Amino acid sequence: MKQLLLFLALAFVLVLGTGCGAGDVEETADGTDDGTTQEADDEMAEDESQSYEFTLAHFFPAGHPAETDLVQGWAQELSEASGDRIEITSYPGQTLLEADDTYSGVVAGMADIGMSAFFYTRGRFPVLEAFELPGIVYNDSYMASKVAWEGIKKLQPDEVQDTELMFVLATGPGDLFTTAPVQSLEDLQGLKIRAAGLSADTLSLLGATPEAMPQPDAYEAIQRGLVDGNLAPVEVLQGWRHAEVTDYLTRTPFLYNAIFFVTMNQEKWDSLPPEMQEVFREVNERFFEEVAAGLWDAQNEAALSWAVEETGQEIFELAADEKERWIERVQPIQADFVTKMNELGFDGEEILETVKNLAEEYQ
Secondary structure, three states: OOOHHHHHHHHHHHHHHHHHHHHHHHHHHHHOOOOOHHHHHHHHHHHHHOOEEEEEEEEEOOOHHHHHHHHHHHHHHHHHHHOEEEEEEEEOOOOOOOOHHHHHHHHHHHOOOOEEEEHHHHHOHHHHHHOOOOOOOOOOOOHHHHHHHHHHHHOOOOOHOOOEEEEEEOOOOOEEEOOOOOOHHHHOOOEEEOOOHHHHHHHHHOOOOOOOOOEEHHHHHHHOOOOOEEEEOOOOHOOOOHHHOOOEEEEOOOOOOOEEEEEEHHHHHHOOOOOHHHHHHHHHHHHHHHEEEEEEEEHHHHHHHHHHHOOOOOEEOOOHHHHHHHHHHHHHHHHHHHHHHHHHHOHHHHHHHHHHHHHHHHH
C-alpha cells in the first residue's frame, strides 16, 4: 500500500510538471516568451548597431593629397558603405608612427592601419623590390599601380602575409630634381642625391652619391646644401615644396618606381564580422581603381605646371643616345636581383618575368 501511494504521488508530480511545461510553451507561442527570444533579438540589434573604429598612421603632411584625397576619401566611402559603422581616424605627418616604422607598427598593433612605402625598410620586403627595379618602363602611376597590385596577388609573397593588405599604389616614374643642371652622366658624377631603397644602388651605378633619407627630411637637406637633389616623382615639387629649393628637373622615367601599402593589423581584421570584411573588400576594389591607382598622375601633372609657372623650374629631356647610356648602366641591378632572390630560396627569374610581363600587358 505504501509503495502504491508513493507511486501515485510521483505520478501526480510528473503530470503537474508536464502541465506547467505545456502551459509555458503555450504562453511562449501566444507571445509571452520566457526571455530567450528577446535576448536573441537584443543581441541581433546590438550587432547591427556595432561600430568599428580604426586608427590610421602615415607620414604624408596633412595637406597632401595622400591624406586629403586618398585617406579621407577612402574613410568616407567605408563609412557610407557600412551605414556609418566604420570610422577611421587618421594621424598624418608621422604623428603616430615614423615612416620606416609604419609596417612593423601595424603588425604590433600600435596602429590599426598604416600607409607607407615598402622601400623605407630595405630588405624587409625582398620580393616586392621587383616592382621598383630600374630599367622597367612605367608610363604613369595608374599603370605602375595595376602592375604592382596584380603582381602581388599573383606572387603572394610571405613577407606581407602578417597583415591584411587593403591595396597598394605606385608613384610611377620618378625624375631628378637638382640644384645644378644635369643633362648627361658626366653632369651627375659626384652629386649627392637623396634616395631610398633600390634608388640608392641605381644612383651609385650612375656615378652619383646616394644619401638615404625619408622624403620628409629631403627639403631641409637640399635647402642646407647637405644634398644636391632628389630622385622622386614629380609631385614632390609641389606636394613637398621641393621646387622652392631646386632649379632643374631631368626626366628619367626608367630609374624609379615606388610602391606604397595600405594595410591593416591582422588581429583587427580577423576580429571583424564577415559582413564588415566584405564592406572593406568591395570598397577597396572600387577605390583602388577609381582613386588610388592614379593618385600620383593628377599630382604629377599639377605639380609640374606649378613648378614651371611659379618657381621657374627648368626641364631637361635626355637625348636618345644619352638615355641609352643611363639605361645600360643600371641593367646589372636586375641581374643582381635575380641572383639575390635565388640565394634566398625564391625563383628570381619567375618573379622578374612576372613583373615584366605585367608591365608589357599594361603598356
